[in-house]
Amino acid sequence: MGKYLLKRLVMMVITLFLIALLTFVLMHAVPGGPFTSDKQVSKAVLDALNEKYKLNDPLWKQFLDYMGGLLRLDLGPSFKYQGKTVNDFISNGLPYSARLGAVTLVFVLLSSIPMGIVSALKNGKWQDMLVMALATIGVTIPSFVIATGLIYVFSFKLGWTPMYGVDKWQGYILPMIALGGYSVSFLARLMRSSLLDVMGQDYIRTARAKGISETRVVVKHALRNALIPVVTVLGPTVANLLTGSFVIEKIFAIPGMGGYFVNSVTQRDYTTILGMTVFYAAFLIAMVFIVDLFYCLIDPRIKYE
Amino acid sequence: MEPILQVRDLRTSFLTSNGEVQAVRGVSFDVEKGKTLGIVGESGSGKSVTSLSILKLLGSTGRITSGSIRLGGEELTRKSRREMRAIRGGRIAMIFQDPMTSLNPLIPMGDQVGEMLWAHRKDMTKAQRREKVLELFRTVRIPEPEKRFKSYPHEFSGGMRQRVMIAMALACRPELLIADEPTTALDVSIQDQILKLMRALQKEMDMSIMFITHDLGVVAELCDRVAVMYGGLLMEEADIVDIFERPMHPYTMGLMASIPDMHQDKRKKLQPIPGSPPDMIHPPKGCPFAPRCPYAMRICAEELPPYVATGERRRSMCWLLDPEAPAQGNPFKQGKEAAV
Numbered sequence: 248m249g250k251y252l253l254k255r256l257v258m259m260v261i262t263l264f265l266i267a268l269l270t271f272v273l274m275h276a277v278p279g280g281p282f283t284s285d286k287q288v289s290k291a292v293l294d295a296l297n298e299k300y301k302l303n304d305p306l307w308k309q310f311l312d313y314m315g316g317l318l319r320l321d322l323g324p325s326f327k328y329q330g331k332t333v334n335d336f337i338s339n340g341l342p343y344s345a346r347l348g349a350v351t352l353v354f355v356l357l358s359s360i361p362m363g364i365v366s367a368l369k370n371g372k373w374q375d376m377l378v379m380a381l382a383t384i385g386v387t388i389p390s391f392v393i394a395t396g397l398i399y400v401f402s403f404k405l406g407w408t409p410m411y412g413v414d415k416w417q418g419y420i421l422p423m424i425a426l427g428g429y430s431v432s433f434l435a436r437l438m439r440s441s442l443l444d445v446m447g448q449d450y451i452r453t454a455r456a457k458g459i460s461e462t463r464v465v466v467k468h469a470l471r472n473a474l475i476p477v478v479t480v481l482g483p484t485v486a487n488l489l490t491g492s493f494v495i496e497k498i499f500a501i502p503g504m505g506g507y508f509v510n511s512v513t514q515r516d517y518t519t520i521l522g523m524t525v526f527y528a529a530f531l532i533a534m535v536f537i538v539d540l541f542y543c544l545i546d547p548r549i550k551y552e
Numbered sequence: 553m554e555p556i557l558q559v560r561d562l563r564t565s566f567l568t569s570n571g572e573v574q575a576v577r578g579v580s581f582d583v584e585k586g587k588t589l590g591i592v593g594e595s596g597s598g599k600s601v602t603s604l605s606i607l608k609l610l611g612s613t614g615r616i617t618s619g620s621i622r623l624g625g626e627e628l629t630r631k632s633r634r635e636m637r638a639i640r641g642g643r644i645a646m647i648f649q650d651p652m653t654s655l656n657p658l659i660p661m662g663d664q665v666g667e668m669l670w671a672h673r674k675d676m677t678k679a680q681r682r683e684k685v686l687e688l689f690r691t692v693r694i695p696e697p698e699k700r701f702k703s704y705p706h707e708f709s710g711g712m713r714q715r716v717m718i719a720m721a722l723a724c725r726p727e728l729l730i731a732d733e734p735t736t737a738l739d740v741s742i743q744d745q746i747l748k749l750m751r752a753l754q755k756e757m758d759m760s761i762m763f764i765t766h767d768l769g770v771v772a773e774l775c776d777r778v779a780v781m782y783g784g785l786l787m788e789e790a791d792i793v794d795i796f797e798r799p800m801h802p803y804t805m806g807l808m809a810s811i812p813d814m815h816q817d818k819r820k821k822l823q824p825i826p827g828s829p830p831d832m833i834h835p836p837k838g839c840p841f842a843p844r845c846p847y848a849m850r851i852c853a854e855e856l857p858p859y860v861a862t863g864e865r866r867r868s869m870c871w872l873l874d875p876e877a878p879a880q881g882n883p884f885k886q887g888k889e890a891a892v
Contacts, residue, residue, distance in 0.1 A: 449653040455609055456648075457720070458640035459671045467667075471658050547704040548657060 251551035255539075259532050266528045267317065267521065271310050274520055281326035281515045300326055313521065322522035327514050333522035336507040343413065344491030344503035350419050351427040351488050359431045360477065363438020367473075368465065370443060378435060385432025394425035394498045411500035422499045426492055430484050434477060442473040475546060482538035486531040554625070555582035556727055556760045557606070562619035564598075564605045571833040575601040577784035578619070583728060588754065588761040590775035590792075592768060592807065596829045598784040599764045603730045606762075607644060608636050624727065642672040645721035649733040651713035655705040661716050662701030665689075668723040688719040692749060711742035718749065725757060732764045747774055768811050772796060780804050783830045783840025785856075790866030800862040800884060801870050803841045839871065847872055847883065 282288065282296050297303050301312065316323050322333035366378040385393075401421060402410045409418045445451065446469055454468040455461075493505035504523065511519035542549045564576040576598040583589045591599045605616050606628065621628040623643060631639065640646075645668075648654040655664060665688060666681045676684065682701070689697035692715040705713060714734060721729055731750070735743040751774060754761055763775055771778055771792070778795050780788045780803060788801040799805045809823040827844035830836055839845070842852035852871050860873040862884075871877055872884050879885040 449648060449650060450656040452609060453648060453654045453717075453720075454656065454667075456607060456640055456646045457668050457671050458637040458642055459667065460637065468656050468659070472656070546658060547660075548706045 248551055255536060259536065262532055263525065263529055264314075267314065267525050268310070270521055270524045271306075271313070274515075274517060275306060277515070279515055281517055283515065300324075313518075317525065322525070323518035325511075325516055325519050327511075327516040327519070333519050336519060337504065337522070337526055340491070340502060340504035340507050343501050344496070344505065345489050347413070347419060347422055347426065347495075347501060347503065348485075348489035348491060351423045351430075352485060354423050355427040355430045355434065355484070355488070358427075359434035360438050360474075362431070362435040363477075364442060364465075364470070366435065366439040367442035367446065375439075378439070382432040382435045385428040386436075388428075390425050390428060390492065391494050391498060393428050394421065394495060397421045397425060398498070411498075413499070413501055418499070422495050422501060425498070426488065426495045430488065434480070434484070437480065438473065438477055441476045442469060445469045445473045448472075471545060475542075478538060478541060478545060482535040483531060486527070486534040490527050490530055554585070556585045556624060557583040557762070558620070558622040559602075559606070560620040560622075562602065562605060562621060563617045564601050564610065564614060565617050566610070566614045568613065568833075573832045574835050575614075575784055575832055576605065577835060579781070579784070579786045581779050581786060581789060583760050583762050584776075585760055586754075586758050587776040588763055588774055590771040590778045591762065591764045591781055592766065592771055592778055593781035594766055594829060596832070597781040598832075599781045600732055602781070603646070603732055603762065603764055606730065607640050607646060609640075609646075638672070641668050641721075641726070642724050643726055644728045644730060645724070645726040646730045646732065647714070647717045647721050647734045650737045651710055651717055652705075652737065654717060655713055657705050660702050660704055661708070662686075665716060665720045665723060668720050672724045684723070685719070688723055689716075691722070691753070692716075692719045694719070709742075710738050711745060714738060714742075714746055715749070718746075718753070722753060722757065722759075726759065728760045728762065729754075730762045730764070733766070734763075735770060736765070736767070743770075750774065768807055780807070783835060784832060785840060785869065787841065787870070788866070788868040790863065794863060794866055800866065800868045800873070802845045802847050802872070802883070804868075805883070806844075839869070847881065849877070 280302065281300075282293055294303075301309060304312070313323065320334075322337070325331045325333060325336065362378045362382070366375045369375045398410060398421060401408045407417070408421050409415060412418050413422075446465075451464060451468055454464045459467075491501075491503040491505040493509045495501070496503040496505040507519060508523040508527075510516070511523060539551075543551065559582070560580045562576055562579045563574070566573040566575060579598070579602055581589065581591075591602065593599045601610070601614070604610055604614075606621055608616070608628070608631075610616070616629055619629070623639065628636070628639065655661070662682065662685050665685045669676055669681045669684055673681075686697045686701065689700060694700055694712060694715050700708075705716075708716065717734070734750075735746050738746060747770065750761070753759070761774075763771070765771060775792050777791050778789070779786050780795075780801065782803050787803050788795070788799070790800070795804065796808075799808055803825075806823070806825040810825060812822055825844055830840045830843070836842065836853065838851070838853040838855055839848075839857055842848045845852065849871060857869050857871045857874070859867045859869050861867050862873060870884075872882050877885070
């Protein structure tokens with residue numbers, strides 16, 4: 248187990264390094280730079296700026312400098328916002344994104360899994376049709392359309408929720424639904440097909456032949472088996488929800504991380520692009536790792552050696 | 553003696569999007585106390601559905617459309633769900649074909665067997681259940697039962713898993729054990745061990761067995777009586793000695809001709825039965841075997857033959873046995889012809 252953990256950790260570091268390298272190369276391959284702008288800037292100023300941010304150094308040296316900072320968990324200064332560091336952006340934005348993400352995650356799990364179970368157990372009946380109709384809507388309609396619709400009905404027409412902001416707890420409700428809609432639909436479908444598959448397995452017939460109640464057959468014999476594929480996709484889903492969505496944060500005016508990320512790209516804010524990408528990647532890798540460890544608890548067939 | 557199980561004119565159908573599949577179309581047989589009845593037939597003959605009908609484990613699409621199933625005189629077809637639950641595992645237990653897939657991969661073996669006791673012996677404590685499971689493991693000759701109690705299915709071989717299935721089935725000392733091809737998925741050497749174990753346990757517990765198989769060799773080894781099924785119908789039923797001595801149905805004859813024989817002349821080829829089983833959505837109105845039968849007559853495709861007693865304790869469903877059937881080329885009348 249210890250050896251396995253060590254191996255995984257080394258792999259994670261290598262993966263992160265490659266992601267950083269790839270992002271760095273791609274970013275510099277795109278024309279323009281942080282100080283390219285419509286305004287005429289004198290060559291002297293430009294040179295001074297490039298000098299200050301070490302953009303005149305050869306690329307490999309810039310990369311090594313950056314990686315050195317990364318080792319000290321220093322993501323560097325922003326090129327665009329004077330006196331701000333990328334660490335500031337993350338520490339400012341992450342709490343908002345993560346709070347919304349956590350609320351959304353709870354909402355997603357508490358709705359999608361029961362929906363999938365009901366749908367599978369009532370296969371072909373109206374309950375199944377209803378859940379599948381909702382799930383199809385959730386997967387096909389983009390989140391910004393759902394968000395706008397929700398605001399129109401619940402904030403504008405009914406006035407039950409605030410239009411924007413998360414000063415009050417009610418402010419989380421609509422972003423939560425808009426952000427989680429896709430995941431709810433996706434996981435409900437997955438749970439449904441997985442449970443249907445499990446209910447057709449031979450060991451379920453064995454369980455029924457024991458003369459135990461159908462409830463016990465489902466709860467004791469089917470659910471854990473059916474949850475395995477759901478747990479698999481949970482890692483990326485959790486990372487996705489917790490790191491925020493630019494679109495949702497923009498619509499509901501939530502000062503999360505998503506906004507910084509998208510702005511940094513359009514502004515060629517090199518350190519911010521890199522920092523955000525590396526942070527997101529590290530988060531994702533960590534979540535997938537945690538999910539893999541969870542497997543051990545659910546499935547005795549999986550052993551890490 | 554009163555038979556432990558009496559099945560009369562059982563009919564079972566499945567509703568599918570293509571129509572009603574009539575898997576069992578009127579089957580009657582008895583299982584006698586302490587005896588083994590073999591039900592033989594190829595895939596799709598309705599033998600597994602017959603056994604699942606007895607336990608009413610037909611899923612949401614299947615239902616018994618008519619007939620009667622009596623266990624020790626009690627009518628099972630009219631039992632409620634709750635009453636059926638007490639019978640499943642308690643009075644009738646079942647072993648399935650594939651031990652690799654028939655056990656829950658996430659639950660330790662001891663718990664899976666113990667659940668049978670949990671369901672039917674509410675008076676037992678957890679410690680008593682554990683003791684009983686260990687005893688059952690010993691009964692089915694599982695080595696190191698204490699260690700195996702906490703093992704998971706993937707840590708067992710196929711033969712060991714089938715032993716666990718047997719231990720589970722025997723946990724509540726059922727009156728009837730239904731074994732649905734319990735050795736088909738196992739190696740030949742393991743098959744033999746499992747059959748020997750079942751025979752030994754049957755004697756020990758005075759249990760009745762309904763053994764479903766497509767393998768006549770296994771039938772010869774284990775059964776007292778045989779029922780041959782085809783197209784959802786029981787083609788022939790007889791005591792084991794009689795049927796091997798003289799099969800009285802062309803389908804039974806075909807099945808026997810398709811078993812390899814060690815002492816057989818190597819130049820003589822195995823004789824498979826040509827053709828395939830009938831479509832059970834539109835079952836033929838005559839004998840279902842007629843299209844594949846080498847002796848088929850015109851009436852065979854037209855009308856279902858009645859049962860004819862072919863001995864003291866045997867019967868067959870075939871037009872060739874009809875008093876008016878022609879003697880020429882008739883495998884069942886050659887003896888008489890010679891006598892005349």
